[in-house]
Amino acid sequence: xxxxxxxxxxxxxSDSSLTxxxxxxxxxxxxxxxxxxxVRLADGQGSRGTGTVLRIAKRNATVxxxxxxxxxxxxxxxxxxxxxxxERMLWLGEKATELAASSWRPVMFRRSKSVSPRGEGPTFxxxxxxxxxxxxxxxxxxxxxxxxPDATVETCIAAxxxxxRLVLARDGAPIVPLLPSDxxxxxxxxxxxxxxxxxxxxxxxxxxxxxxxxxxxxxxxxETAGVAALAVARAVR
Numbered sequence: 001x002x003x004x005x006x007x008x009x010x011x012x013x014s015d016s017s018l019t020x021x022x023x024x025x026x027x028x029x030x031x032x033x034x035x036x037x038x039v040r041l042a043d044g045q046g047s048r049g050t051g052t053v054l055r056i057a058k059r060n061a062t063v064x065x066x067x068x069x070x071x072x073x074x075x076x077x078x079x080x081x082x083x084x085x086x087e088r089m090l091w092l093g094e095k096a097t098e099l100a101a102s103s104w105r106p107v108m109f110r111r112s113k114s115v116s117p118r119g120e121g122p123t124f125x126x127x128x129x130x131x132x133x134x135x136x137x138x139x140x141x142x143x144x145x146x147x148x149p150d151a152t153v154e155t156c157i158a159a160x161x162x163x164x165r166l167v168l169a170r171d172g173a174p175i176v177p178l179l180p181s182d183x184x185x186x187x188x189x190x191x192x193x194x195x196x197x198x199x200x201x202x203x204x205x206x207x208x209x210x211x212x213x214x215x216x217x218x219x220x221x222x223e224t225a226g227v228a229a230l231a232v233a234r235a236v237r
Contacts, residue, residue: 003038003039003040003050004027004028004031004033004039004040004137005039005040005041005042005136005137005138005140006020006024006027006039006040006041006042006063006137007041007042007043007044007133007136007137007144008020008041008042008043009043009044010043011043011045011047012041012042012043012047012048012049012065012068013065013068014049014065014066014067014068015064015065015066016064016065017054017062017063017064017065018041018051018062018063018064018065019060019061019062019063020060020061020062020063021059021060022058022059022060023130024060024061025056025057025058025059025060025061028053028056028061029056033053033056034053034056035053035054035055035056036052036053037052037053038050038051038052038053039051039052039053039063041063041065041068042136042137042141042142044133044136044142044143044144045143045144046070046071046072046073046142046143047068047069047070047071047142048068048069048071048142049065049066049067049068049069050065050066050067051063051064051065051066052064052066071142071143073100073102073142073143074100074102074143074234074237075183075184075185075186075187075237076102076103076161076163076186076187077100077101077102077186077187077188077189077230077233077234077237078101078102078103078105078160078161078186078187078188078189079096079101079102079103079104079105079145079188079189079191079226079230080105080107080156080160080188080189080190080191081104081105081106081107081191081222081226082106082107082109082111082112082191082192082193082194082222083106083107083108083109083112083115083118083119083120083150083193084112084115084118084119084193084194084222085115085117085118085119085194086117086118086119086124086127088221088222088223089106089118089119089124089128089223090119090127090128090131091223092222092223092226092227093128093131093132093135093145094131094132094134094135095135095223095226095227095230096132096145096226096227096230097132097135097136097139097141097144097145098135098138098139098141099227099230099231099234100141100143100234101145101230102143102145102146102186103145103146103147103148104128104132104145104146104147104148105148105151105156105159106119106120106148106149106150106151107150107151107152107153107156107190108120108150108151108152108153109153109192109193109197109198109201110198110201111193111194111195111196111197111198112193115193115194120150121150125147125149128147129144129147132144132145132147153201153204153205154204157204157205157208157210160188160208160210161186161188162186163180163185163186163187163188164178164179164180164185164186164187164188164211165187165188165190165205165208165209165210165211166178166187166188166189166190166210166211166212166213166229167189167190167192167197167202167205167206167210167211167212167213168189168190168191168192168212168213168214168215168225168229169192169196169197169202169212169213169214170214170217170219171212171214172211172212172213172214173211173212173213173214174213174214175213175214175215175229175232175233176232176236178211178213179232179233179236179237180237183237187233187237188210189213189226189229189230189233190205190210191222191225191226191229192222193222194221194222213229215228215229215232
């Protein structure tokens, strides 16, 4: 059996003790780990390390942290996603973590309001973070996407980082030539909701410097478009 990985919300430090929560303790019992068992650790903020189980209780587990290493983040690729069907948002959250999205900002588009049940609010955000943590455990990554609260179109535009800004549109320019050659330059990618971004909303993005970008002639669901766009951006950069 491969060495299991556990995600902690605390920053890792070599030669220290770390308390993991109830979910981790349950996972250890399922795996039938015992004191002395080796584990891998990650804090989602660039540090990964190895550890040894010291104690497994009902509601927590204690681990001794051994060696740690810091892994530099990949070139920044930020994802702006529609508030949409919650299961499809959770699936995209997993894949965005595996593909090392730098941040995740959900937006209430006009067409988002017709979706039910949709992924929004603090309870859903907790589920999303848990799903992302699980994806990080399985993928062996070092960085979780930085999560932002639900936003309006206007708020997300105002908060978008500088750099190359892209909004996916089937009639946009091919995405690859629009990506920057400088790996330090941030890229922000906007995914529209089911039914597409309404013209008035698209005009707001374009006025703020977002370039319409295309992934091809097929009309993709938002979660498929998100995976494809992230994969292309990561491969090119």
